[in-house]
Amino acid sequence: MERIPILRMGQFLLVTIQVDMHDRLAVQLQDDLTEKISEWSSRGVLIDISTLEIVDSFIGRMLANIAAMARVLDAETVVVGMQPAVAITLVELGMSLAGVRTALNVETGMELLYELRGDFHSEMGG
Amino acid sequence: MKSVKQETVLLTTSGDVVVARQKVRQWAMEMKFTLVDQTKLVTAASELARNALDHGKGGQMVIEHVENSIRNGLKLVFEDRGPGIPDIEAALRDGFTTAGGMGLGLGGSKRLVNDFQIESEPGKGTRITVVRWK
Numbered sequence: 132m133e134r135i136p137i138l139r140m141g142q143f144l145l146v147t148i149q150v151d152m153h154d155r156l157a158v159q160l161q162d163d164l165t166e167k168i169s170e171w172s173s174r175g176v177l178i179d180i181s182t183l184e185i186v187d188s189f190i191g192r193m194l195a196n197i198a199a200m201a202r203v204l205d206a207e208t209v210v211v212g213m214q215p216a217v218a219i220t221l222v223e224l225g226m227s228l229a230g231v232r233t234a235l236n237v238e239t240g241m242e243l244l245y246e247l248r249g250d251f252h253s254e255m256g257g
Numbered sequence: 258m259k260s261v262k263q264e265t266v267l268l269t270t271s272g273d274v275v276v277a278r279q280k281v282r283q284w285a286m287e288m289k290f291t292l293v294d295q296t297k298l299v300t301a302a303s304e305l306a307r308n309a310l311d312h313g314k315g316g317q318m319v320i321e322h323v324e325n326s327i328r329n330g331l332k333l334v335f336e337d338r339g340p341g342i343p344d345i346e347a348a349l350r351d352g353f354t355t356a357g358g359m360g361l362g363l364g365g366s367k368r369l370v371n372d373f374q375i376e377s378e379p380g381k382g383t384r385i386t387v388v389r390w391k
Contacts (some may be wrong), residue, residue, distance in 0.1 A: 139295070152275075153272050154307070184296065185303060187304055188302040188304060189303075199343070206318060220300045223297065223369060224300060224304075224365035224366070225365045225371060237367050
């Protein structure tokens with residue numbers, strides 16, 4: 132079955148969405164991520180959506196669900212790389228992704244994750 | 258409003274929603290809509306195609322390049338043979354949902370286009386027509 136790969140990077144999980152997702156694939160990702168957070172005791176999830184050409188209410192809800200489920204499992208979620216046209220459209224659609232942390236790119240997203248875990252300095256070697 | 262050309266996309270599976278999005282993207286690009294306008298059109302199409310699938314038990318989308326005396330537009334018509342929408346005004350309100358979603362599908366997509374029209378007859382189906390002008 133078609134799946135979006137989840138990479139494990141130490142205490143974090145990394146997901147890059149590179150396909151035009153149909154709804155079932157989005158739901159599958161939500162389930163897989165929740166399972167992996169629990170299996171690997173992950174502390175954070177970084178979701179890169181820089182190649183997504185649209186985020187509609189379904190995908191927006193999926194991102195919000197992932198963030199909420201991760202939080203219940205003691206993990207933080209950061210969504211990175213949203214294209215400006217996607218952001219404009221999403222807000223006009225009526226979704227502000229309240230409760231979902233965002234960053235402009237993977238690098239700042241990772242920094243934010245370390246910061247949120249409160250162990251920024253030890254992890255970054257500073 | 259004059260029709261330049263048109264094409265029909267059937268909506269029977271969630272994969273068809275992806276096809277509908279890609280078609281709208283392709284047409285909007287060919288008509289040289291700005292990137293933001295393309296994104297709005299594709300997002301509205303995604304919402305309305307899913308709507309026809311989830312609430313209308315499937316249907317079709319007709320995509321059409323139209324023009325009037327002064328400008329070009331992309332018109333999308335979504336038709337389903339579902340139960341219809343008993344209270345259109347309520348269905349357009351943000352937060353109104355019968356499928357457990359965010360309730361942004363109809364009201365939200367209305368904000369992403371210039372013209373928006375719903376015709377619905379209980380028991381017979383729903384037709385939603387949207388146009389975004391260049």
